[in-house]
Amino acid sequence: MKAGRIALHLAMTAAAIAFVAPVAWMLVMSFLPESEIFQPVPHWWPEHPTWSNYLELWKRAEEAPVPRWFFNSALVAAVGTSSYLLLSSMAAYAFARLNFPGRDPLFFLILATLVIPGQVTIIPVFLILQRLGWFNTYYALIVQGLSGVFGVFLLRQFFLTIPRELEEAAVMDGCTRAAIYRRIILPIGKPAIATLGIFSFLGSWNDFMLPLIAVNENEMRTLPVGLMIFLGRYTMQYGLVMAAAVVATIPVIIIFLLFQRHIIRGVVLTGLKG
Amino acid sequence: MTQRTEERLTAYAFIAPYLALFIAFLAAPVAYGLYISLHDWHVLGQSRPFVGLANYAALLQDDLFHRALMNTAYFALLTVIPGNAVSLLLALALNARVRGETLFKTLYYLPVVLSVAVTAIIWRWLYSTEFGIINHYLSLLGGPRPAWLNSPALAMPSLAVMSIWWGAGGNMLIYLAGLRGIPDEYYEAARMDGAGALARFRHVTLPLLRPALLFCLVMSLIGSSQVFGQSYILTGGGPHYSTLTVVLYMYQTGFSLYRMGYACAVAYVLFALVLGLTVIQYRLVAGRREDMAA
Numbered sequence: 001m002k003a004g005r006i007a008l009h010l011a012m013t014a015a016a017i018a019f020v021a022p023v024a025w026m027l028v029m030s031f032l033p034e035s036e037i038f039q040p041v042p043h044w045w046p047e048h049p050t051w052s053n054y055l056e057l058w059k060r061a062e063e064a065p066v067p068r069w070f071f072n073s074a075l076v077a078a079v080g081t082s083s084y085l086l087l088s089s090m091a092a093y094a095f096a097r098l099n100f101p102g103r104d105p106l107f108f109l110i111l112a113t114l115v116i117p118g119q120v121t122i123i124p125v126f127l128i129l130q131r132l133g134w135f136n137t138y139y140a141l142i143v144q145g146l147s148g149v150f151g152v153f154l155l156r157q158f159f160l161t162i163p164r165e166l167e168e169a170a171v172m173d174g175c176t177r178a179a180i181y182r183r184i185i186l187p188i189g190k191p192a193i194a195t196l197g198i199f200s201f202l203g204s205w206n207d208f209m210l211p212l213i214a215v216n217e218n219e220m221r222t223l224p225v226g227l228m229i230f231l232g233r234y235t236m237q238y239g240l241v242m243a244a245a246v247v248a249t250i251p252v253i254i255i256f257l258l259f260q261r262h263i264i265r266g267v268v269l270t271g272l273k274g
Numbered sequence: 275m276t277q278r279t280e281e282r283l284t285a286y287a288f289i290a291p292y293l294a295l296f297i298a299f300l301a302a303p304v305a306y307g308l309y310i311s312l313h314d315w316h317v318l319g320q321s322r323p324f325v326g327l328a329n330y331a332a333l334l335q336d337d338l339f340h341r342a343l344m345n346t347a348y349f350a351l352l353t354v355i356p357g358n359a360v361s362l363l364l365a366l367a368l369n370a371r372v373r374g375e376t377l378f379k380t381l382y383y384l385p386v387v388l389s390v391a392v393t394a395i396i397w398r399w400l401y402s403t404e405f406g407i408i409n410h411y412l413s414l415l416g417g418p419r420p421a422w423l424n425s426p427a428l429a430m431p432s433l434a435v436m437s438i439w440w441g442a443g444g445n446m447l448i449y450l451a452g453l454r455g456i457p458d459e460y461y462e463a464a465r466m467d468g469a470g471a472l473a474r475f476r477h478v479t480l481p482l483l484r485p486a487l488l489f490c491l492v493m494s495l496i497g498s499s500q501v502f503g504q505s506y507i508l509t510g511g512g513p514h515y516s517t518l519t520v521v522l523y524m525y526q527t528g529f530s531l532y533r534m535g536y537a538c539a540v541a542y543v544l545f546a547l548v549l550g551l552t553v554i555q556y557r558l559v560a561g562r563r564e565d566m567a568a
Contacts, residue, residue, distance in 0.1 A: 005372070012367050016381040019439065022396045023384060025407065029399070042407050091292035098285035099278075106289075113300055115552045117500050119521045120545045123528050123538050124303035124310060147299035152292065171277075177284040206389035208503045213529060224391040228507050231395055238399060245395045252387045260380060267444060268451040 023249075030054070030243040037239050053243035064233060066244050068219055069226035074251070076141045076211075076222055077204040083142070084200050085193055088151030093181045095152065096159035097167070107156075114149050119209065126213045140214035141222065145204060151196050158192035159185055195266040198259050202252055223248040307538045315535035322535075329539035339540065341515050342523040345430065349519065350498040352434035358490055360442045365449035366479075379450075383443035390440075390503035397436040398423070398508055423509055426516040433504045433517060441497075445490040452486035453479070492555035496548055520544050 029037065031049040057066050094100070095107050125144055134140040166188075167180050175183070186193070211222045221229070227241075227248055234240050256263060311329055315322045333339050364382050368375055385393065400406050401422040409419040422432040456479065464474045480487075502521040505511055511518035511526070520540065528537030 008367060008370060009372055012372060012378050015364065015367070016378055019385055019443075020381050022400060022439070023388070025400075026392075026396050038405055040405070040410075042405070042410055087292040087295065090288040094285040094288040098281050098288070100282045100285040103285070106293075109301075110296060113296075113304070115549060116300075116304060117496070117545065117548050119500055119502065119524065120541045121300065121303035121307055123524075123534055123541065124306040125299060126528075127310075127534070128298065128303060128306070143295060144299045146292075147295045149296070149300070177281055178288075181288070202387060206387075208390050209525075224389045227389075227391040227395060231391075231398070231507070241395055242399075245392045249388060249392050252389075253384075256384070256387045257380075264379070264383070264447055267447040 026242050026245055026249070029239055030246045032239050034237070034239060053239040054247075056237075056240055057243050057247070060240075064226075064230050064244075065219060066223075066226065066230070066247060069221050069223045070247060072138075072141070072220065073205055073222040073224075073248075076138065077201050079138075080142045080145050080204045081197055081200045084146050084148065084151055085197050087146060088148075088196070089155050089186065089189065089193060090181070091152045092155035092159055093185050096156045097180075097185075098177060110149050111153060114153065122209060122213060125210075129214060136215045136217050136220050138220075141211055141220075144210055144214070145200075145207070148200075151200070154196055155189065155192055158189055162188050191262075194259075195262050195269070198255065198262050199266055202255065205252055307541060310535055311538035311542055313535045315533070315538075317532035317534060325535070329536050330543070332536065333539055333543060338515065338518070339520075339523060342518045342520045345516065345518055346499055346501065346520045348430055349434060349437075349501050350495055352431055353437050353498050354491060354494045356434075357438040357442055358445055358487070358494060360438055361445035361490065362449050362487075364442065364446045365453055368446070368450050369453040379447075382446055385440050386443040388440065391507060393436065393440045394504060394507040397432075397439075401432055424513055426514045429509050429513060429517045433501075433508065436508075437498075437501070437504055445494065448486055448490055449483065452483045456482045488555065488558050492551060492558075496551050499544065499547055499551070 025042075025044075028044065028046060030053050031051070032043060032046045033048055033050045033052060036043050036046060036048070061067055095103065129135055129140045129144075132139075134143070162185065166184050170180050170184060206224060207222075208224045211225050215221060218229075227244055230244050231241055312324060312326060313322045314325045314328075368379055368382075372378070388396075400408050403409060403419055403421045403424070406422075408422070413419055420428055422428050460478050460482070461474055464478050469477065500521055501519050502525065505517040505519055505522050506525065509517040511522050521544065524537050524540040524544070527533050527540060
């Protein structure tokens, strides 16, 4: 029995190494001087660690504006996520609690679009963005994400579990429905909204296909597409490429470590409900 | 103003902003895409004549599209079952209540939060023929030094391995939640009946995990039918079209050749496929409910 436990532990450690080593290697390589990168024997630890790749990244900001891409990614993810949470929670509240003609058919219509893969609409979305004159703007990078159905669906489910008695008392006291949303639904719905926010932020930060078609000016790129261009341009300076990848990854790692519990619970919740 | 009117007005005001975006960037594009797919729609063209189903008919004859379909099916074959097996194994190990469980869980999930671009950058270096870690250790064991991403036979399996590494943590969490939901008494009862570990897995774990298994398998299948970033960034669909996927073909047709009508037809074929898979999943899950009712 004991031997079995040890074997299991060893196997799990080996698996952990397989999952983490590639990420760790990215970090190590970003600190390698160029002379240590192209070696027949890979360096798992830099003999002469250096910040030069990061400094170089900063110096090349003219031709490959990584700092600007970082700013764009942060702006798009922050504005996109907060708008998404506001709009989805408002709509979810109306669908969960308010009576109005056409509510159920409308909700069903919205729900039905959950089965449509994002790529199916990418070409019409591109043409619509162009016609609106939003190509190469922040609008183009943000608005399409706000149309996502999942947030409304998830928050509606959560709002439905809030006991109605709380609201009924507030209505008796003369509260408007808008005030109920603000004073009762939002505070109680916080855990669900926070989970949705984390996934929305990570999704926006990592999104690849929409930013690929929504903008084509170098200065308007977000990190994932920017990194791809970077990779094509500096194929032979892999330390530099790895430094750029590390810069793009640090925010998601921080968010992941801070909100691990939310994320793990969220995957399970949405996975089993989706 | 009566309470009822107030309620309705609030409802419309609360839904309007979201609904406007939903219509403009989701509902309208779905209809618009179908409309475009019925036209000879070149971005630079002066006229965009209606061609009926000609784009769809042309797809039937398009060898490259068939290639893309086959490649996508191949990618699904290489990732769906092997990937779910990895996720399930990790979940089973985590469920054994070892020390450091939370840490292991965190480490296995870590790659999921990376973007496809970062994942591709890391793996391009791992797969490097001359300097990559994989070939280094392979040659230490006396093996060959294959050109992973530059070989028509190995490129797709290489992308598949990378994708499994990238995504296994997600399904792992769902399986783990499913495993935690199985009462210990079931295992106890099976043990009393003399069932060994393998028999317990087959007759207790697997049947009770069926909803999670179905869900994860179908979602993985749907996900793999939409694979794009991996091949777009790492191989551009090559070598010799060996990693050209359906979405990549759609992208190239639309944004490199500017043939929007044809690209939209590709998109709708993909949509039909995904819809079919979703219906199958629904049937399977519904079937399961009937089983339980019976």
